[in-house]
Amino acid sequence: MCTVGARCDPVMMRELGGPQSRDRVAGQVKHGLDTVRADGAWIRMIIPDGSAQVAGTVTVYPYEGISEIGWMILPEFQCRGLASEAVRAVLDLAQADGRWGLIHAFPSTTNAASNAICCSAGFSLVGQEETAFAGHIFQTNHWVFDPSAHAWPAGSSAA
Numbered sequence: 001m002c003t004v005g006a007r008c009d010p011v012m013m014r015e016l017g018g019p020q021s022r023d024r025v026a027g028q029v030k031h032g033l034d035t036v037r038a039d040g041a042w043i044r045m046i047i048p049d050g051s052a053q054v055a056g057t058v059t060v061y062p063y064e065g066i067s068e069i070g071w072m073i074l075p076e077f078q079c080r081g082l083a084s085e086a087v088r089a090v091l092d093l094a095q096a097d098g099r100w101g102l103i104h105a106f107p108s109t110t111n112a113a114s115n116a117i118c119c120s121a122g123f124s125l126v127g128q129e130e131t132a133f134a135g136h137i138f139q140t141n142h143w144v145f146d147p148s149a150h151a152w153p154a155g156s157s158a159a
């Protein structure tokens with residue numbers, strides 16, 4: 001599976017409203033590439049040490065006046081700590097870059113792994129809300145990370 005095909009996969013998209021159509025994903029990929037080329041978003045590929053294969057992505061992008069972060073790891077690479085490490089590395093970059101301001105995440109309340117990532121990466125839980133995504137309404141946790149206020153514990157930086 002690749003990171004584009006993952007968006008059409010029912011297991012990968014279980015917490016995100018189910019699989020999306022190939023046409024919709026193609027449109028998203030084009031929009032994502034255009035935005036990255038214009039330096040309006042980050043799509044960071046996760047490539048494990050010693051591998052030539054992309055294992056997943058961490059994305060930071062502006063949406064409706066705020067900065068959001070999202071992540072995915074392909075099934076064969078899950079449960080190895082890759083998402084946690086990659087999210088922290090991208091938050092380090094955001095801290096150094098300074099452009100994003102507060103960074104928001106809206107994992108579904110039932111997405112245990114994503115909520116664990118938010119918690120261990122230093123996001124603060126500010127509430128629960130309904131979030132619309134891909135034509136579905138989700139009950140989500142609303143997490144916020146403040147790059148300007150965050151200091152990693154000594155020796156724990158992922159950079």
Ligand SMILES: CC(C)(COP(=O)(O)OP(=O)(O)OC[C@H]1O[C@@H](n2cnc3c(N)ncnc32)[C@H](O)[C@@H]1OP(=O)(O)O)[C@@H](O)C(=O)NCCC(=O)NCCS
Binds near residue numbers: 108
């Ligand atoms: C969510 C996702 C990115 C996690 O990736 P991962 O590389 O397997 O995550 P990690 O191995 O870094 O684990 C992160 C944390 O979640 C926990 N975790 C991992 N899988 C879990 C599961 N199935 N249930 C509960 N906790 C889980 C880990 O123990 C770890 O917790 P810790 O930080 O307290 O140690 C991956 O499952 C995924 O891509 N899922 C499909 C797409 C998706 O849901 N994206 C996120 C939308 S908000």
